Amino acid sequence: MSKYSAFSLARHALDPDLPWPRAWRSPEPKASYDVVIVGGGGHGLATAHYLAKNHGITNVAILERSYIGSGNVGRNTTIIRSNYQMGANTGFFEHSLKLWEGLSHDLNFNCMVSQRGQVVVAVSPVQMDVFARRGNIMRLNGIDAELLDRGEVMKLLPYLDYSKDARWPVCGAIHQPRAGTARHDAVAWGYARSADMAGVDIIENCEVTGFAIENGKVTGVETSRGRINAGKVAIAVAGHTSHVAKMAGLRLPVESHILQAFVTEPLKPIVHHVVSWGAELFYLSQSDKGGLVFGGHIDGFNTYTQRGQFAKIRDVAECAVSLMPFTSRVRLLRHWGGIQDMTPDGSPFICKTPVKNLYLNGGWCYQGFKATPASGWTYAHTIANDEPHALNRDFSLDRFEKGNELDEFGIGNWTYKQ
Numbered sequence: 509m510s511k512y513s514a515f516s517l518a519r520h521a522l523d524p525d526l527p528w529p530r531a532w533r534s535p536e537p538k539a540s541y542d543v544v545i546v547g548g549g550g551h552g553l554a555t556a557h558y559l560a561k562n563h564g565i566t567n568v569a570i571l572e573r574s575y576i577g578s579g580n581v582g583r584n585t586t587i588i589r590s591n592y593q594m595g596a597n598t599g600f601f602e603h604s605l606k607l608w609e610g611l612s613h614d615l616n617f618n619c620m621v622s623q624r625g626q627v628v629v630a631v632s633p634v635q636m637d638v639f640a641r642r643g644n645i646m647r648l649n650g651i652d653a654e655l656l657d658r659g660e661v662m663k664l665l666p667y668l669d670y671s672k673d674a675r676w677p678v679c680g681a682i683h684q685p686r687a688g689t690a691r692h693d694a695v696a697w698g699y700a701r702s703a704d705m706a707g708v709d710i711i712e713n714c715e716v717t718g719f720a721i722e723n724g725k726v727t728g729v730e731t732s733r734g735r736i737n738a739g740k741v742a743i744a745v746a747g748h749t750s751h752v753a754k755m756a757g758l759r760l761p762v763e764s765h766i767l768q769a770f771v772t773e774p775l776k777p778i779v780h781h782v783v784s785w786g787a788e789l790f791y792l793s794q795s796d797k798g799g800l801v802f803g804g805h806i807d808g809f810n811t812y813t814q815r816g817q818f819a820k821i822r823d824v825a826e827c828a829v830s831l832m833p834f835t836s837r838v839r840l841l842r843h844w845g846g847i848q849d850m851t852p853d854g855s856p857f858i859c860k861t862p863v864k865n866l867y868l869n870g871g872w873c874y875q876g877f878k879a880t881p882a883s884g885w886t887y888a889h890t891i892a893n894d895e896p897h898a899l900n901r902d903f904s905l906d907r908f909e910k911g912n913e914l915d916e917f918g919i920g921n922w923t924y925k926q
């Protein structure tokens with residue numbers, strides 16, 4: 509498969525009949541692999557890429573029950589940032605942001621990483637104190653953060669509601685200039701293409717239905733296309749984490765919930781940052797096509813459907829209009845949902861499991877997209893070395909029984925109640 513370059517682009521522009529080669533192969537599954545990754549979302553694909561790139565392990569299969577990009581990797585609101593407070597999260601997400609900064613070159617695929625900055629708007633003086641603390645922690649860890657007063661927010665985001673009778677007063681904000689967005693499906697395709705070029709087999713429409721476990725050690729998986737033997741098996745199924753892990757006899761503290769996202773009709777450029785809001789969990793950016801892309805909280809009940817409820821559309825629209833009154837005149841184009849893997853402390857798992865050679869990546873809550881590069885990087889390390897990387901050591905399964913929860917805001921996964 510040839511590399512993408514300005515030269516290949518020009519060649520195809522001059523000869524429109526010249527077909528672009530397929531981005532990745534469609535191989536039949538082999539009988540056995542060194543590593544089988546269950547789930548071809550962002551995390552599974554990134555893991556395969558870094559297994560090949562960082563550890564030279566290429567006898568790898570990714571088993572995806574549907575098509576690449578069908579899960580949350582292609583359904584999210586594309587926000588990337590590293591404005592965390594707790595030790596484990598701070599280092600991990602900053603490593604991720606640094607990988608994002610070089611990802612298009614690394615993958616030879618334009619992931620459209622746009623570091624347009626994220627502004628989280630504060631709606632009370634107390635919240636400004638909380639943001640100051642968060643900003644200080646970030647800066648002490650070498651991460652960019654700026655505290656903005658009300659006047660500075662007015663200059664940056666002139667379209668917010670600053671009127672006397674605004675539903676929520678704008679007191680200021682915390683700004684991370686290096687945060688932004690990336691094109692979600694390009695990320696999936698870029699990682700898939702790169703892993704495939706390294707020799708990884710991406711097997712779509714292949715559902716894992718069980719695990720072969722002998723004497724406490726995993727030896728393969730049962731799939732809708734037959735048994736596949738494996739030296740090591742790595743779970744990366746996001747919203748299906750608890751369900752798939754149960755097949756291996758593991759009962760996890762992970763619940764599946766639906767989270768919706770929304771996009772409006774295209775507008776001329778107006779929102780030049782990612783804007784989040786301290787009054788509720790609400791986040792918005794403007795896509796390259798002009799649509800306002802936004803989201804809120806999970807719908808609030810356990811489900812495996814990818815379709816949300818109407819009540820949540822109303823809630824999120826209320827947030828949009830309270831913060832940005834001009835959105836009341838904009839039409840919603842479409843909305844969709846994805847299945848989120850929610851943990852009690854809002855932090856993920858990247859770890860070994862009690863079953864030998866079976867590894868777990870899941871519990872991503874609202875933050876799995878921005879985590880994709882670091883997650884793949886550290887999961888690949890964990891699988892290759894059978895021990896965690898320093899950056900994911902705290903994302904273990906036993907943190908609850910040992911009292912080492914990673915609860916950013918002290919309120920579990922209800923991230924907006926900060």
Ligand SMILES: Cc1cc2nc3c(=O)[nH]c(=O)nc-3n(C[C@H](O)[C@H](O)[C@H](O)COP(=O)(O)OP(=O)(O)OC[C@H]3O[C@@H](n4cnc5c(N)ncnc54)[C@H](O)[C@@H]3O)c2cc1C
Nearest residue numbers: 547549550551573579580581584585587716846876877878
């Ligand atoms: C609406 C929405 C907005 C979001 N916004 C953001 C955001 O702005 N920023 C951010 O950081 N995060 C965001 N997230 C979270 C983020 O998208 C997810 O945490 C992340 O994508 C999950 O990892 P993944 O990409 O590997 O998941 P997925 O793409 O869901 O991959 C898991 C894959 O496993 C496959 N699978 C499941 N069961 C099996 C099986 N038995 N056998 C084989 N394959 C199987 C699924 O088909 C799926 O393709 C959002 C999520 C949603 C739903």
